[in-house]
Amino acid sequence: MEEFEIPKQPGSNYLNAEYGLKSWLLTKDHKRIALLYLGAISFFFFIGSLYAMAIRLELLTPQGDLMQSSTYNKTFTQHGIIMVFFFLIPSIPATLGNFLIPMMIGAKDLAFPRINLLSWYIYMIGGVITIYALLAGGVDTGWTFYVPYSTTFSNSYVIATGLGIFINGFSSILTGLNFIVTIHTMRAPGMTWFRMPLFVWAHYATSLIMILGTPVVAITILLVALERLAHIGIFDPAAGGDPVLFQHLFWFYSHPAVYIMVLPAMGVVSELIANFSRKNIFGYKFVAFSSLAIAVLGFLVWGHHLFVASQSVYAGMIFSFLSFTVAIPSAIKVFNWTATLYKGSISYDTPMLYGLGFIGLFTIGGLTGMFLASLATDVHLSDTYFVVAHFHYIMVGGTLLAYLGGLHYWWPKISGRMYPEGWGRFSALIVFVGFNLTFSPQFLLGYMGMPRRYHTYPAELVSWQVLHVLSTAGASILGVGLMIPLVYLAWSLRYGRIAEANPWHLPGLEWQTASPPPTENFLTTPIVTHEAYEFAPPEHKEVVGKFERQQPAET
Amino acid sequence: MPEGLAATHDHPSHPALQHHFENMEQQREAGTLGMWVFLVTEIMFFGGMFLAYTLYRFEYPAAFVSASNHLDIKLGAINTAVLIVSSFTMATAVYSTQVGRQRTTIICLILTMILGATFLGIKGIEYHDKYNDHLIPGQLIPSRPFAPEVAKPGDTDPHKLHLIEGATVQNVQLFYWIYFAMTGMHALHMIIGLGIMTVILIMAWRGKFSPEYHAPVEISGLYWHFVDIIWIFLFPLLYLLGRHLEGHG
Ligand code: HEM
Ligand SMILES: [Cu+2]
Numbered sequence: 001m002e003e004f005e006i007p008k009q010p011g012s013n014y015l016n017a018e019y020g021l022k023s024w025l026l027t028k029d030h031k032r033i034a035l036l037y038l039g040a041i042s043f044f045f046f047i048g049s050l051y052a053m054a055i056r057l058e059l060l061t062p063q064g065d066l067m068q069s070s071t072y073n074k075t076f077t078q079h080g081i082i083m084v085f086f087f088l089i090p091s092i093p094a095t096l097g098n099f100l101i102p103m104m105i106g107a108k109d110l111a112f113p114r115i116n117l118l119s120w121y122i123y124m125i126g127g128v129i130t131i132y133a134l135l136a137g138g139v140d141t142g143w144t145f146y147v148p149y150s151t152t153f154s155n156s157y158v159i160a161t162g163l164g165i166f167i168n169g170f171s172s173i174l175t176g177l178n179f180i181v182t183i184h185t186m187r188a189p190g191m192t193w194f195r196m197p198l199f200v201w202a203h204y205a206t207s208l209i210m211i212l213g214t215p216v217v218a219i220t221i222l223l224v225a226l227e228r229l230a231h232i233g234i235f236d237p238a239a240g241g242d243p244v245l246f247q248h249l250f251w252f253y254s255h256p257a258v259y260i261m262v263l264p265a266m267g268v269v270s271e272l273i274a275n276f277s278r279k280n281i282f283g284y285k286f287v288a289f290s291s292l293a294i295a296v297l298g299f300l301v302w303g304h305h306l307f308v309a310s311q312s313v314y315a316g317m318i319f320s321f322l323s324f325t326v327a328i329p330s331a332i333k334v335f336n337w338t339a340t341l342y343k344g345s346i347s348y349d350t351p352m353l354y355g356l357g358f359i360g361l362f363t364i365g366g367l368t369g370m371f372l373a374s375l376a377t378d379v380h381l382s383d384t385y386f387v388v389a390h391f392h393y394i395m396v397g398g399t400l401l402a403y404l405g406g407l408h409y410w411w412p413k414i415s416g417r418m419y420p421e422g423w424g425r426f427s428a429l430i431v432f433v434g435f436n437l438t439f440s441p442q443f444l445l446g447y448m449g450m451p452r453r454y455h456t457y458p459a460e461l462v463s464w465q466v467l468h469v470l471s472t473a474g475a476s477i478l479g480v481g482l483m484i485p486l487v488y489l490a491w492s493l494r495y496g497r498i499a500e501a502n503p504w505h506l507p508g509l510e511w512q513t514a515s516p517p518p519t520e521n522f523l524t525t526p527i528v529t530h531e532a533y534e535f536a537p538p539e540h541k542e543v544v545g546k547f548e549r550q551q552p553a554e555t
Numbered sequence: 556m557p558e559g560l561a562a563t564h565d566h567p568s569h570p571a572l573q574h575h576f577e578n579m580e581q582q583r584e585a586g587t588l589g590m591w592v593f594l595v596t597e598i599m600f601f602g603g604m605f606l607a608y609t610l611y612r613f614e615y616p617a618a619f620v621s622a623s624n625h626l627d628i629k630l631g632a633i634n635t636a637v638l639i640v641s642s643f644t645m646a647t648a649v650y651s652t653q654v655g656r657q658r659t660t661i662i663c664l665i666l667t668m669i670l671g672a673t674f675l676g677i678k679g680i681e682y683h684d685k686y687n688d689h690l691i692p693g694q695l696i697p698s699r700p701f702a703p704e705v706a707k708p709g710d711t712d713p714h715k716l717h718l719i720e721g722a723t724v725q726n727v728q729l730f731y732w733i734y735f736a737m738t739g740m741h742a743l744h745m746i747i748g749l750g751i752m753t754v755i756l757i758m759a760w761r762g763k764f765s766p767e768y769h770a771p772v773e774i775s776g777l778y779w780h781f782v783d784i785i786w787i788f789l790f791p792l793l794y795l796l797g798r799h800l801e802g803h804g
Contacts, residue, residue, distance in 0.1 A: 109575035111585040177592045185585040211592055215600035232693025232732055234607050240726045245610060249603055
């Protein structure tokens, strides 16, 4: 690590390089754009959470006492649309990925800084149009926009919302494109493919899905909007069209899209597990290639969303089998993380707590996916709360936790300040408890037959109400757990302890420069001579678990 | 690609070199790869429509043949030729930039743009014909809903729709919906292409390019060829397949 020059007192870093609103809105610095995204995404997450609260409140009682069914339809639709398209999909890639990928591979910026900024503006335009649609009257089709309801029968703002999502898709495509080109062409001397941090590999795989899948959903949503506009179409059975074609096209993107949401999270967790165990990751190449395997296999399983939608039994069997094969690379990751922990010198700092939480919750989410991917059980579980619990375990328990973990982990680098560790651990615990209390009852509810997307349920079924009450209570705890970091992270910007360049004493390239980094990331282009998680010199490898923490770099 | 492309420092810095690249080679490499990745995205974008086309062609072969036969094969063929020639002039423009012949570059770019505009013009004529025959699907144009006149047996009026056995007007409409979606999307790409070419032309005019720096011409050329290739697929699929089943004179 000695060969990296750590700037002593940087006269300027990316935050104080320029001042004023204009310097932010016209910035081409990937780190500033990441912060623009961070702000926007947090805003959308907040809106999405409000809808979630409304849903949980409504379900507290069996009757529809808070809202009518039509309002409820809009509430869960808008919750889903905002959370999926405007929070989860951009969350880790557009903020942490944007900030870190160039730094991790020793580049000054992404390959196309202007396109990077453009992607943020596209995201914002898509967002504003969607918010307009929500304010104008909302949309009630579910985030899946199933035809013919969305094209023919729904009386809500389908076209405007569709347009917002269509536009937003391009921001995701441009981000993916930028990452792929950057990773191919901008690596610093000595940064070979197999020296890249696994975070970068995960983002490479994610980017592949973004550029291959997103255009398909874009054209699909465009066709839905045109069909609605012109009253004729490809998906309309009355005109000889096939509504199931819509489902195929939609899930051809949207199943891979779930991996857009989870692969970057896996990348974050690989960093957390290796670095906070102070050990090289177990089976680096397996973890790296399993990301690619997930990206590829993820494109072959969309039919598991159509088991009860007139798909032939034979197609169903093939899709079921292929869905099971996706479990292999996912399991490789989980096993390798666990093996990395073995004999590691683990420190339970906040990011690591989130990382460990991810492993457990993702495992539950993934395994319940196998229940759903089995033909016979899916017939019983499809469209119930079991599905809702399944994907929330992965999207919230997995991606959101990893996102929070990553945010804490890199917070010193991003902001130049330390967050309060005690509060961090405390809120991580609250989030974990609240999350499980919210979503584990939903597995039972679904198993007992509670359908998703209903705002009432039979009052006689006391056990259902008990479970719903537990879930709502959990959601309140989760809400508190999420508010705490919001407060203390904002607090730390001003009052937090000043962060060193390398507060965790880690070998990653992003830590070999000032916190916050200068605009060009590194004062001189780094020359890479070691692997991603090398904590001990190779001759000491066998005692790596006992290898002491590196001394903090001089400042 | 060599590992750590960023390593080589031997070129003196070119005025077009952006600050975050180490050298021109890296910059060109990034730009070219970026365009290829973008084109992959485009293939998937059109792919959704190609899938729909394939599906319904198998579902409603008779209607698709009837509808396809109503398209103007002469205009379609001329347009195909126009685009192939434009690909040639584009390739020549790229080559002449690489060898530093600025005048040839400019002429070729202008020719490419003229050919592109010709294509759009002819496409416009075709669209207008369809408009006259009431073949715009659904209520895409609310004042002119889909209502073609179906020819009776023996009637050879080319403006009427000649249905072969098994075809229904409704399914013909599906064909036209796909036809307009695909060719419309393609035309939109041509229009964007003309915009890009305008920028490149201005840059060439101002002498921005040289044998050391020609990546923008090359990269725009990739885009242009891609749009041409899409048409090369659209023409046989929409105009040619099923011609031999022509049920009328
Ligand atoms: C890894 C991250 C994953 C995420 C983020 C995720 C997310 C989702 C989401 C959002 C849905 C609900 C779609 C809807 O609105 O109807 C869903 C359903 C489903 N998931 Fe997952 N999933 C993941 C992994 C898996 C795995 C590994 C499998 C099995 C191999 C799986 C199998 C299923 C099945 C079969 C359904 C459909 C259930 C039904 O509607 O009957 N999922 N998942
Ligand atoms: Cu799926």
